[in-house]
Amino acid sequence: MSELYGADAYSPAEIARRIESVGEAKARMAALPLALLGVLAGAFIGLGAMLFVLVKSDPTLGFAASAVLGGLVFAMGLLMVVVAGAELFTGNNLIAMAWADGRVSTAQELRNWAIVCVANFVGATGLALLVWASGHASLNGGAVGQTVVQIAVNKQALPWVEALLRGVLCNVLVCMAVWMAMGGRSVTDKAVAVVFPVMAFVAAGFEHSIANMYLMPLAMLLQHGGLTGHSAVTWSGMLGNLLPVMVGNVLGGAVLVAGVYHVIYKRPPNGP
Template sequence: MDVFGFNAFSPAEITARIETVGVTKARLPLGSMLMLSVLAGAFIGLGALYYVLVRSDPGLGFAARQVLGGAVFSLGLFMVVVAGAELFTGNNLLVMAWAAKKITTRELLRSWIIVLAGNLVGALGLAVLVVLSGHPDANQGAVAAQYLTIAAAKTNLPFAQAFFSGLLCNSLVCIGIWMAIAGRSVTDKAVALLFPISAFVAAGFEHSVANMYLIPVAMLIQLTSGHAGTEPILLGGFLSNLFPVILGNLTGGSLFVGGVFHVIYRRTGLIGD
C-alpha cells in the first residue's frame, strides 16, 4: 500500500504478518525465548533510565519534561522491535494468532508466562547494574530523587486506576507495534513507534515492564543510600502496582487492539487463510 509516498503494508497485510510472527514467537525454544525476554526487560529499562534523566531536570516545564521524556523512552521499544526481543506487552498481540487457531491456548500462555518472567529478570538485572554504576547520583542526586518520586506515586496508585492506566498504556504500545509492522525500513518503524509510545509516557500511563525497572531502582537507592524523610518503597507496594498494571496491559493489548483487529480483518473476511 502506497499512501502519500510511503510504501507500507496494508492493515490486512499487517494482520497476516502478526499472525505469522505470532506462531514463530509462540514456538520459540525455551532458552531462546527466555534470553530474548531478558534482553527486552533490559531494553525497556534503558528507555526508562533515559526518561528519568529528562524528568530530573528542574529547568523544564511539566509538558516539556513529559513529552521529551516520552520521546526518549521510545528508545526501549525501538531496541525491542529493531534488535529483536520478546516483550510481554507487545506479545499480547499473539492473541491474534490464537484467535485464528494458529497456536494453542497452551502455547499462548507459555509464551506470556516465560516472557513476563524473563522481562522481570532483565529489568531487575539492569536496576542492580545502574545503582552499582552510581548513575542515580547524577545531577547532584536529582536523578535518585526522581526515581523515588516516581516509585512512590506508582506504589500508591489505587487498583482501578493502575488497571485502567495499564490498559490505556498497552493499547498505545500495541498500536505502535501494529504500525511499526507496516513499515519496511528501520526509519519507518522508528517513526511509527515514536508517537504512540511517547504519548503513553507523556500521559503517565502504566507499563508493567518499565515498572519492573523503575520501582526496584528506587528500592535499591533507599537500601544503599538512605534518603531520610522519603516514603519507604516496599516489596508489597511493588507487587500491588504490578498486579493490576499487568492485568490492564494484558486487557489493552490483547482485547482492545489484538481482539478488535482480529474481528475487523479476520472475522469479517477481509483476509483469508
Template sequence: MAEKDASQKSEMFGSDAYSPAEIQEKVEKLGVKKARMPFLASFMLAVVAGGSIALGGMFFVIILADATLGFAFQRLFGGIVFALGLALVMIGGAELFTGNCLIVMAWINRQIRTGEVLRNWTVIWLGNLVGALAMVVMVFMAHHTEMNGGAVGAAVLKLAISKITPDTVTIFFKGILCNILVCLGVWLAYAGRSVADKMAGMVLPVAAFVAAGFEHCVANMYFLPLAYVLVETGHVPAGLDVSAITLSGIVHNLIPATLGNIVGGAGGVGLVYWIIYRKALGGLHPLPNPQGEVGRRAPAE
C-alpha cells in the first residue's frame, strides 16, 4: 500500500515530461471533453483563441516590417514571436480549430461520433473567425498599421498578397505542412508539466511553420481581412498592386488552407500517433468512456 501511494505521489508531482503514450491518452480524453463541451463555452473559448492567434500575428508583422533584418533572421524571429498566439491558447485556455484537429484520435477510437467531430470543428472555426475579426477592428482603430512610417501596414498587404496569389493546390499543401507543425507543437506542449515546459515544446514547431510561409487558416482570418480593410480605406503605399486582395481572394485562401490544416493535423499527426500507440503497440493505455467504464466505446455511426 505504501509503495502504491509513493508511486501515485511520484506521478502527480513528477518533473519529467509525459511520455508519448501518455500524451496520446491525454489527447484522447481531451478529445471527448472538447467534442461534448456546451455550445456557448466552446464558441466563447474559440473567440478567445481567434483573438489570441491574431495577437501573435500582430506581433509577427512588426518583425516583418523591419527591412533592416536579414531574410532568415526576420522569418525565424518573426516565427518565435508569433508563438505568442499558441501560448495564449495552450496555457491561457482556449479552443483553436487547428489544434482541435487532434480530436480525431478519440473519433478513430470510437469514443465520439462523426457528428460530434464536425460540430466541434464548425463551432470552433466560426468562433475563431469572430475572434480574429474582432481583433482586426481593434488593431485598425488603434492605427497599429501606421507604425514605422506605415511599414507595418505595407507588410500586412504584402503578406496578404503572398497568401492569396498561389494556386489552390499550393495553398492546400502549405496548409497540410502548417498543421503538421502546429499539432506537433500542441503535442509537445502536452508533454510538459510546467508553463516553461509547454512554452519550450511549442515554440520551435510554430516558428518553423511561420518561417517557411505555410498556411494557418486562423492566422489568415486575421491577416487577410486586415489587409482588405486597409485596401478599402485607402491605406495602400504608392506602386503596390493590391488587386488580389478581395473577398473572393480571401475565400480562395481560407478554403484550401482549412482543408489542408484538417489533413495535416488529423491525418499527419492524429492518425499517425493513433496507429502507433493504439494499434501498433496494442493499446497500452486503455481509456475509460465518459461513464468511467474501461473498454466500452461509443457506437460507430
C-alpha cells in the first residue's frame, strides 16, 4: 500500500507505527536530556510567538492578513521543534498512542508530560526575560510591547470553558502537524506538513499553553518596567488561563488525535 504514497512519504498506517515507537522512546528518555530538550522547545515556541506579535503590532494590516501572516511566522517555532529536535508538551500528548497499546505505562507517560511541561515553562519564560531585557518590545514606537500586553490581557479574560475548548482545537491542529511531519522524509516535507495546521490554529485564535508561557510572563515584565502603562496581567490570571488550556491541549492531542488514530490503526483486529 505504501507505493500509493510515493517513495518520499510514509503511509498513514506507517505514520501510526512511527508515532508509537517514537512515543515509547520519549517516555523512556533519561530525565536530564528530556528536560534540556524541553527547555529548547519552550524557547523555540516563544520565538514563534515573538514573530507573531511583531506581525500583530502592525496596524496597517487588515484582520485576516495579520491573523494569517502571524500564524505563518509562528509556525517557525514548531518547525524548529520537529526538525532541530526538542520535547514539546503539546506534541508529546501523542505518547498516549503508545500508552493505549500497552507499550508505555501511565507513570512513564505522566513523568514525560510533567518534566517536559516544567522544562517548556523554563524555556519560554527564560526567552521572555531575554526579550524583555533586549528592548525588543520598544520596536514600532512601543507598539510591540503594547500588543504583547493586550494579547495577554485578552487571554487572562477568557472564560474557563472557552479557554479549554480553544485549547482542544489548538492541539488537534498541533498534533496533526506533528503527525503529518512524521510522514515526511525531508526538511521540506516536514515544513509543508507543519505550516498549514499551525497557521490555522493561530489565525483562528486557539490557545497553545506553551506559547502562553512566553506571552504572559513577558507582559508582566513589561508592566513592571512601566513601558506599557498597564497592570492587568497577574500570576493568578496566567494560572487561570494555563490550567484550562493545558487540559484542553491534552484532550485535543491525546484523545482526539492519538486516541482516534489508535482505534483506526492499532486496535486488535478481533477487539471489541
